[in-house]
Amino acid sequence: MLETPGRIEPCFFEEHIPAGLADLLIDIQREAAQLGQGLHPDSAAELADLVRVMNCYYSNLIEGHNTRPRDIERALAGAELEEETRPLALEARAHVIVQRAIDEMHETGTLPRPTSGEFLTWVHRAFYDEMPDEFRVIEHSDGTREPIIPGHMRQDGGKEVAVGRHLPPSSSRVAAFMDHFDKRFQIAARSSSGRIIAIASAHHRLNYIHPFPAGNGRVSRLMSHAMALTAGIGGQGLWSVSRGLARGLTDRGEYKRMMDLADSPRRGDRDGRGNLSEAALKTYSEWFLKASLDQITFSTKLFDLAGLEKRYRRLVEDPVDDKRAPDLISAVLRHGALRRGDAQILLKTSERTARNTLGKLTSAG
Structure with a gap:
């Protein structure tokens, strides 16, 4: 198994942006600029809090956790919860609290670089600090149980993991991979088009590395939310990337299939120069950005004054x-x-x- 950080290449499109992606960038920027136009900033902020609940609902749904929005709101209000719904409601509450903090940091200009180890470990720590005890432990296939330490990435000596058919880098190599990940996406962030395309590719590459023992999916979706804010397409917090990923464009299984496709190895000399397939990254990125555009357009109509x-x-x-x-x-x-x-x-x-x-x-x- 290739254990050099170059295993995650290509991270983005350096020589030229494919035409299909270039067209999507223009549409996304235009639609995001129109989202919430005419709304008073205070009203937009109140509505964004409702969208956080929706984002959290769909993020949990991707994990197979179906939590009713009513229970999420009760958990946020500190109301007494039914025992059978309590763990999932508190898990959802944790997601909303972290996303709210991300939005506040963006508003005040204190949001760290979303692809940095500083930001990602903070997201994981903040999320699991709020989690109920039931969800702060990993049960391995051999019957052993491992506590989840908030904010701790996989390290040398840790138990190795597998995600379906995918075998992420060894625990001892995670730090090197994450350093490479951040450096590469700092380069992508130098242009407005690169910042938007990177939301898609960084989302996959982070999950490919699988830096945390658990919680990688949620961390990656919160990272994508933060990246949308820094890319200028946050639309006042009035659209949800998780809703797009959970629903897909044609069916709810697309997210898993597209993530699996982006795992594909290079297919030959005409398929880029990295370890992974550039053609697969293009197909996956187009899907991710189309799903995002679909949600921005949906929300623009939803929040028309x-x-x-x-x-x-x-x-x-x-x-x-x-x-x-x-x-x-x-x-x-x-x-x-x-x-x-x-x-x-x-x-x-x-x-x-x-x-x-x-x-x-x-x-x-």
Whole structure:
């Protein structure tokens, strides 16, 4: 088995960007720039918190863990959970907490380089620090159990792993592979097009290295989220890369098949100059970016202000028996916030009537 870091090459397309990928880059940048246009920043931030729950739901679904969004929200609120749903809900809560921290670091300009060991070990540590005890241990096929140490990559002397047919680098070589991984993707990040394409290729190459004993899939999806932010296509946090990977373009099995395809070895002299197939990397990257574009387009329509306002108005019409309530909720959506005292002015009614309308809305959640 090749144990030199060059085993993960090619990491990206250095000589020229394939035409299909170049077209996708333009479409992604255009759609991402339109996402959330017209929304007040405060409203966009509130909606982004809902998208985090969706991102987490689909990320867990990829792992075979089906957690209801309602249970995720209850876990985030600190509510008491049913014993049978508690572990999965707390696992989901951990994902949301880490993604929220990533978004805050990006907002404040303190987000580390997403492909760096510093960032990836922090993600793993922050995620597993929040995990329930049930999910902080690995059960091996030979019946032995190994505790998961938050933030620790596989090291010399550790148990070797296999992912389906794929045999990742030996534990003793992980540090060298990760150093090479970060250096190569620093080069990719020097151009705007490279930063976007690298989201796809880094996602696969990190999982190919499999640096952690467990949790690599979740870490890679959170890395992809962070890379989208730094590439300028984060769309205010209003789209979910995990939803695209979990759903695929035609069926839910595409993600696994495409990741397996990108494992393919070089197929001959016309298939690049690395250990792995450049043609397979191109096919996989096109799929990954098409899935991302599909989600950005979906979210652009979902968060169009006019359509969003109509849905919010309908949302309150049934549970709130007050014809003024939709007007009040529309104002909050458009302005991001509303002083309680301004409800009377907005609704053009008495202070008491406005207070009653506001009370019905808050009581309904």
